[in-house]
Amino acid sequence: DIVMTQSPDSLAVSLGERATINCKSRQSVLYNSNSKNYLAWYQQKPGQPPKVLIYWASTRESGVPDRFSGSGSGTDFTLTISSLQAEDVAVYYCQQYFTTPPTFGQGTKLDIK
Amino acid sequence: QVQLEESGPGLVKPSQTLSLTCAVSGGSISSGSYYWSWLRQPAGKGLEWIGRIHARTSPIYNPSLESRVTISIDTSKNQFSLELSSVTAADTAVYYCARGRIVPTAMSGVVGWFDPWGQGTLVTVSS
Numbered sequence: 001d002i003v004m005t006q007s008p009d010s011l012a013v014s015l016g017e018r019a020t021i022n023c024k025s026r027q028s029v030l031y032n033s034n035s036k037n038y039l040a041w042y043q044q045k046p047g048q049p050p051k052v053l054i055y056w057a058s059t060r061e062s063g064v065p066d067r068f069s070g071s072g073s074g075t076d077f078t079l080t081i082s083s084l085q086a087e088d089v090a091v092y093y094c095q096q097y098f099t100t101p102p103t104f105g106q107g108t109k110l111d112i113k
Numbered sequence: 114q115v116q117l118e119e120s121g122p123g124l125v126k127p128s129q130t131l132s133l134t135c136a137v138s139g140g141s142i143s144s145g146s147y148y149w150s151w152l153r154q155p156a157g158k159g160l161e162w163i164g165r166i167h168a169r170t171s172p173i174y175n176p177s178l179e180s181r182v183t184i185s186i187d188t189s190k191n192q193f194s195l196e197l198s199s200v201t202a203a204d205t206a207v208y209y210c211a212r213g214r215i216v217p218t219a220m221s222g223v224v225g226w227f228d229p230w231g232q233g234t235l236v237t238v239s240s
Contacts, residue, residue, distance in 0.1 A: 001176075033219070038216065040225075040226035040227075042227075048232075049232060050227070052226050052228040055226040093160060095160075095226065095227075097216060097225045097226060098223070099220060099223060100224070101162050102162045102213075102223075102224055104159055104161075104162075105159070106159050107159050
């Protein structure tokens with residue numbers, strides 16, 4: 001299995017400030033045949049299922065605000081929220097889908113400072 | 114838009130079999146573009162993929178659970194199901210069903226990102 005490790009485990013950011021969450025995979029999730037990184041980001045609010053924000057490491061899902069962006073390649077990835085809003089308080093997960101089984105990071109809890 | 118809804122007993126006794134069903138509405142489960150998956154999340158913990166099925170191919174399971182898991186599909190009812198045998202307290206979790214993209218990879222049958230998800234159903238294993 002590909003182990004996914006997120007940092008930090010928790011994060012508190014002031015409203016309007018930038019939030020950055022990192023995700024590292026133990027092996028590359030870049031598929032050389034199509035130059036795509038097989039990585040997604042999810043947001044999970046209390047009592048709700050995860051919601052996909054980003055796939056292919058940097059493609060924003062339809063309807064997701066443009067303050068959310070994904071970057072990185074190979075083994076190191078970042079989810080950035082450019083200007084934190086109150087509704088962004090949640091746990092964020094990365095997921096690789098390069099191999100079976102798909103695996104998730106342990107999650108990063110984002111709060112307001 | 115496609116919606117998924119899990120159903121099944123919320124309490125299962127140790128050593129018994131957990132059985133859940135996921136009803137799909139707003140789209141056909143026979144669509145060739147997607148896999149249908151089960152995932153779970155113990156309280157306060159992370160996400161674990163259990164397995165996936167497609168209308169026209171055999172299911173694939175997480176090796177960590179493969180000996181105890183069966184996922185089946187009923188295209189006539191537009192639903193798919195999960196059975197997990199010999200459950201213990203460690204199987205207590207919120208169980209989700211989700212649709213997953215088919216993605217091009219060197220390995221066949223890999224499921225991509227998951228969207229949408231059902232709301233989830235809590236299954237407690239206790240006597």
